[in-house]
Amino acid sequence: MGDKRIVVxxxxxxxxAAACYLRREGHEVxxxxxxxxxxxxxxxxxxxxxxxxxIPLSYPGVAWKIPGWLFDPLGPLSFRLAHLPALLPWLGHFLAAGRPARFAKIVDAKAALAISCYDGWAPLIKDAGIENLVRHTGVIHVYRDKAAFAADSLPWQLRRERGLSFDELGAGELRQLVPGLSPDYTHAAFEDHWRYVLDPYLIVTGLADHFRALGGCIVHEEVRGFEAGPEGVRRAITDRARHVCDAAxxxxxxxxxxxSESLGDRVPLEAQRGYHVTIPQSGVELRHLLMDPGGKMGVTPMAPGLRVxxxxxxxxxxxAPNLARARVLITKARKLFPALKAEGFTEWAGxxxxxxxxxxxIDRASRHANLFYAFGHSQLGxxxxxxTGKLVAELVAGRPPSLDLAPYRAGRFRGRAA
Ligand SMILES: Cc1cc2nc3c(=O)[nH]c(=O)nc-3n(C[C@H](O)[C@H](O)[C@H](O)COP(=O)(O)OP(=O)(O)OC[C@H]3O[C@@H](n4cnc5c(N)ncnc54)[C@H](O)[C@@H]3O)c2cc1C
Structure with a gap:
């Protein structure tokens, strides 16, 4: 049983998720x-x-696609000009990540995590009693036609190579599964192993309730830094208190x-802002999670409504967020579902x-043996x-991790293209 005082x-x-795993091991968290x-x-x-x-965001040939996305008013990608100078080092690493040899390694590292994702979730979902929020319906990736699917062959080829099965659907089957879908979409790929949640916020509050029930403590303070000594971090300094800890x-x-930067690990982390609209009475009958790879968006039938x-x-x-980008999602969703009603929608940015x-x-800090990192999950948090929670608990305990953590090291950007 763990006996450390741990700040997350x-x-x-x-x-x-990390806090729940650590608390389950007996630590005071x-x-x-x-x-x-x-x-x-x-x-x-x-x-x-x-x-x-x-599939990483950066892949061979992505640089040629970026201008088209940027100039498309409904496009999936935008930069704010004033932020461009600060973004340049990140962009340098991004383009380097798309070089074929590096890309192949990144895909393997992403696959190792993704394929283990349910193993990590299963005990938490069960013990937190939030199974009712999780739907195992699979996912439908829709395409305008077979040619569009063929043009997007890379992810499917990589999945096939890793034994991740999927079924192609023709227009008839697609119409049966998604009755309100525009007839402009005539081809799809169905993967039955994906799950989706009815409300991601309730997943976190469900974990938080479970964590408190296990004796964990949650405080509303802002961490300003850490006090560290030769044995590592000793206290988390917040706007209101100092929390003594054996690990963080x-x-x-x-x-x-x-x-992390103030603790010796500089990492090129950027905010990749995304948007959603949630429509309480959309009039769309949808029983599956639906992905539109062409429009680079997802449509999820959630408890609060249809989320795009x-x-x-x-x-x-x-x-400040530019919420016009959220409303663009309604225009794009109407291409999928022409009868979509948007009254009463809410918009959000994250x-x-x-x-x-x-x-x-997912790593131990370079300068402090009792400091651990779990961040940067991008579109897959x-x-x-x-x-991630499971791996963090293994790192803290000093047990051999269930996965090789080398690809997720904080220091991997040192000395690479900047
Ligand atoms: C539009 C959109 C759609 C997405 N869809 C999916 C999806 O379908 N599937 C999927 O897997 N992922 C999806 N993601 C990504 C996923 O939401 C994120 O990867 C995930 O929420 C990141 O979780 P996190 O805990 O790392 O960060 P957060 O949820 O941002 O939590 C970080 C917390 O740290 C706190 N914090 C920061 N600094 C301090 C400090 N100094 N002191 C105290 N507190 C601090 C913040 O207040 C915050 O609460 C999507 C994201 C967006 C925007």
Whole structure:
């Protein structure tokens, strides 16, 4: 049984999953967040637990696609010009990550995590009693036609090579499964192993309730830094208190590098802002999670309504969201579902913690043996929270981790293209 006093910074889905795993091992765990659990990026994601998400954002040839996305008013990607100078080092690493040899290694590292994602989630979901929030319906990836599917062959080829099965659907089957889908979409791929959640916010609050029931403590404070000595970090300093600790975990989402940098690990983390609209009475009959690879968005039939989520905006963490980008998602969703009614929709923006190779950092700090990192999950924080929590608990205990953690090291960007 663990006997350490552990501080976890961040009550998003990643921090709460790590805290639950650590508490289950018997440690005395305090989660510190300036917000209540699940109020930052983990609040409004698309809800997918995607066990075959192995394509990084950067891939061979991506550089040629970026201008087209940027100039498309409905496009999935945007930058704010004022943020471009700060973003350049990240972009350098991003393009380097798309070189073929590096890309192949990143895909393997993403696959190792994604394929283990349900193993990481299963005990948490069961013990937290939140099975009722998880749907195992599989996912339908829709394409305009077979040619569009063939043009997007890379992810499917990589999945096939890893034994991740899928079925192609023709127009008839697709219409049966998704009756309101526009007849412009005539081809699809169906993967039955994906799950989705009915409300990602309730997943985090469910974990938080479970954590408290196990005796864990959550405090609403802002961590300003750590006091460290020769044996590592000793105290987390917040705006209100000093929390003595034997170990600490930084799971502070898109803000994590602000803390890791002061502790000796500089990581090129950017906020990859995404948006959603949630439509309470959309009139769309949808029983599955639906992905639109062409439009780069997902449509999820959630408890609060139909959620349309996507887009990537690199604007810096401290800028206000441009909610017009959320409303663009309604226009795009009407291409899928022409009869969609949008009355009463709510809009939201969240900052995904994005590293240029789309792999998270799951590691021990370089200078402090009792400090651990769990951040940078980009588009997959919900998917990977469970397995990340499990790996963090293994790292803290000094047990051999269930996966080779070399690809997720904080120091992997040192000496690479900047
Ligand atoms: C539009 C959109 C759709 C998405 N869809 C999916 C999806 O379908 N499936 C999927 O797997 N992922 C999806 N994601 C990604 C997923 O939501 C994120 O990867 C995930 O929420 C990140 O979780 P986190 O716990 O690392 O960060 P967060 O949820 O942002 O939590 C970090 C917490 O740290 C706290 N914090 C930061 N600094 C400090 C400090 N100094 N002191 C105290 N507290 C601090 C913050 O207040 C915050 O609560 C989506 C994201 C977006 C934006």
């Amino acid at each position: 910074v961040g009550a998003g889905v990643v921090g709460m 305090t989660v510190i967040d300036r917000l209540p659990p699940g109020r930052a990026c983990s609040f409004g994601n698309g809800g997918a637990i995607s066990g075959s998400a192995l 975990v930084i799971a502070a989402g898109a803000w994590s590098n602000r803390l 989520s996507g887009t990537s905006e690199f604007a810096g963490l401290d800028t 900052d995904r913690p994005a590293l240029p190779d789309t792999l998270p950092v 919900l998917t990977l929270a469970g397995i």
